[in-house]
Amino acid sequence: MTQATRYSAEQIKELAEATAGWRGWDLLRLNIRKAPTPWQLEDVSRELLTGKESVLDMGCGDGRVLASLADRYRRGIGVDVSKSRVDRARLSLPMKLRMRVHFTRASAHAVPAPGGTFHLVINRHAPLFPEEVDRVLAPGGVFMTQQVGNQDSRAVYATFGLERAYSPPAEVMLPGTLNVLTEFDYRLLRHEAYDVPMVFGDIPSLLFWMQSVPVPHDFDAEQDAATVLEIIDRLGTPNGIVTNEHRELLVMQKPE
Ligand SMILES: C[S@@+](CC[C@H](N)C(=O)[O-])C[C@H]1O[C@@H](n2cnc3c(N)ncnc32)[C@H](O)[C@@H]1O
Known part of the structure; x- marks a missing residue:
């Protein structure tokens, strides 16, 4: 089972709204791991x-x-x-x-x-x-x-x-x-x-990062939820979402 099958587009939108409320670049809240x-x-x-x-x-x-x-x-x-x-x-x-x-x-x-x-x-x-x-x-x-x-x-x-x-x-x-x-x-x-x-250890961390950078430039939870599911599907591993x-x-x- 891929990670994406565990989320609906509606859940992604709700999580995006919740993480948008996180303030600033508070890395302590982010579950991100990277190689040395x-x-x-x-x-x-x-x-x-x-x-x-x-x-x-x-x-x-x-x-x-x-x-x-x-x-x-x-x-x-x-x-x-x-x-x-x-x-x-x-x-x-x-x-x-x-x-x-x-x-x-x-x-x-x-x-x-x-x-x-x-x-x-x-x-x-x-x-x-x-x-x-x-x-x-x-x-x-x-x-x-x-x-x-x-x-x-x-x-x-x-x-x-x-x-x-x-x-x-x-x-x-x-x-x-x-x-x-x-x-x-x-x-x-x-x-x-x-x-x-670099690995996003959970979906809220991925969504917070996407909205902070932002990725894409005009990130909109409503219109981008489907692409977020695709990212989870393509890059998801048992350890999280793997990127660089x-x-x-x-x-x-x-x-x-
Ligand atoms: C990605 S954040 C990096 C913040 C901090 N240096 C760090 O590493 O955590 C970019 C910062 O640059 C600030 N910034 C953007 N344009 C600026 C400008 N013309 N003068 C001063 N600060 C600016 C933003 O407000 C923001 O806080």
Whole structure:
């Protein structure tokens, strides 16, 4: 018996509505497993930090990444255009960090900070503005971004008849950022990708992920329930829905 036979289109719609109420990118609620990955942006940042630095997170979301690194820097600022995400980042921040970690509602293309302020600028899965990165980085400072690769979850996209996993707006493109910062004489420290198997352990996690990304761009539970059943049928295994995770990493250093 395939997994799909256990669900009706009506149940998929109900589950999609229920999971749409989950807030933000709360990975703790997601039942997702993946093969070991060669790096994660958080670990690469940790290796560089010594406890003395000022760090900027561009497009910080709920602030989880910046907060998780706080024992490794002196001062941290996260900016995000979304009011609800900035509110959430502030509320989630442990009291003991509130004097030296701040979250501000602002676009990453106009960071409210003087030029040359930061030793490390991180950007995880958020739009890229290389000119602004260059303005706010101190000489010798490092810029680091992890982005979702265009082969991410390709089997899920293929079921929707979509060729590319991900079509980011121009400013998000990692190659464009690499080109601009290379023109600014930045030194390339790392430019890598990984592509590993990834499993959604339950259907609510798959549906939450689809609506968050979103996949497809105009996800609509009513019209997409049949395709979700097809995904469960095609990719379902006793362990869950098997797909893949594709990520890219770029690390560049500003000249002294
Ligand atoms: C996929 S989420 C990633 C959040 C966080 N970096 C993380 O890894 O969990 C992308 C974030 O970028 C933010 N964002 C989109 N455009 C932005 C912009 N122009 N300036 C700042 N933040 C932006 C969104 O509000 C969202 O929180």
